[in-house]
Amino acid sequence: MDCRVVIIPGDGIGPEIVREACKVLDRVGQVYGHSFSYTEILMGGCSIDAYGVPLTEEALETAKAADAVLLGAVGGDVGNSRWYDVAPNLRPEAGLLAIRKGLNLFANMRPAYLYSQLQAACPLKEEIIGSGFDMVIMRELTGGLYFGDRHTETVNGLRTAVDTLTYNEEEIRRIAVKAFDIARKRRKKVTSVDKANVLDSSRLWRAVVEEVAAGYPDVELKHMLVDNCAMQLVMNPGQFDVILTENMFGDILSDEASMITGSIGMLSSASLNETKFGLYEPSHGSAPDIAGKDLANPIATILSAAMMLRYSFDLDKEADAVEAAVRQVLAEGYRTADIWAEGCRKVGTAEMGGLIAERIH
Ligand code: NAD
Secondary structure, eight states, rough: OEEEEEEEESTTTHHHHHHHHHHHHHHHHHHHEEEEEEOOOTTTTHHHHHHHSSSSSHHHHHHHHEEEEEEEEEEOOOGGGGGGSOOGSTTTTTHHHHHHTTTTOOEEEEEEEOGGGGGOOOOSOOHHHHOEHHHHHHHHSSGGGGSSOOEEEEEETTEEHHHHHHHOOOHHHHHHHHHHHHHHTTEEEEEEOOOOOOOOHHHHHHHHHHHHTTTTTTHHHEEEEEEHHHHHHHHHHHOOSSEOOOEHHHHHHHHHHTTTTTOOOGOEEEESSSSOOOEESSSOOOOGGGHHHHOOHHHHHHHHHHHHHHHHHHHHHHHHHHHHHHHHHHHEEEOOOOOOTTTTTOHHHHHHHHHHHTTOO
């Protein structure tokens, strides 16, 4: 298979971690007979330095023409960088919003997986962790409260703020379809999270999710109220496979789920549109404090590349091989500084990438 990937190294540790993910993809290509071609575009602070804007129209068009996009991270030291002495729409992170909007990426997917080797970093008690957890949060990304009309006015002498939460059935249906499709590639269980006991938007959400579920008789559907879900994530995380939810609930729940894994350098993510196209990136930022020092953990980016193989290219076997290689390297005791523990062997960014690539069979 020929896969055309646009890569966005970005700022800070971005170039270092994307380099390792490409090393791993190249190894997948060798072993399984695929070819990955890379076109690099600038986004974030490096684009501001070169062109005065965080994302140019040309760069966006290049991304649109690819099969998938792999992103490192953008942004600098917020309190100490000239990139932030400008209007918010010209700062590095504005590039992220522009590319998500430009590519119509309405579905955000963040796995939360607990590696048995990293169990000590999980803040939950052993009896709660049980045999671990492996879930995906599927969050609607372009609708709901964050995109509704808002204003602040004075009403009867009191400052009054209004935000509106709107969803139409089409916006709900397309994210629900994504969640059920992804559940089919996993343990076939969707937990749809809403606040249907209070909100009209949630009652519509529930009704449309049930309509979609009717087309997936092999996938189990459960509804859960968002307050209960927040509790269940720290009481019994092992029960979840795919959590499907709207924008704001997903924003909060996905951070909660990532915190219980205990290691930010391990968390991948994907943003998808209606086609197989996706933008894949680690959940962490550009970590300017450790940039250029060979200290960054490349695993979140490597696992994001594995998601790209699985969801944009339908290369499930190859994605499994990358994930297995990551588990093997951890089992052999190799750790970057952020996940290092007594008795383990500390390695840098490039060595970690190389070790994972070597273990792809
Ligand atoms: P951050 O995620 O970059 O860093 C938080 C802490 O985690 C730091 O101590 C950092 O060294 C560490 N860390 C992060 N990734 C790591 C990795 N792979 N390996 C080892 N350690 C790692 O968050 P921040 O410090 O709040 O933000 C830094 C910059 O990144 C800011 O400019 C912010 O706006 C930007 N940011 C970008 C994205 C993105 O590109 N999607 C996301 C979040 C933040």
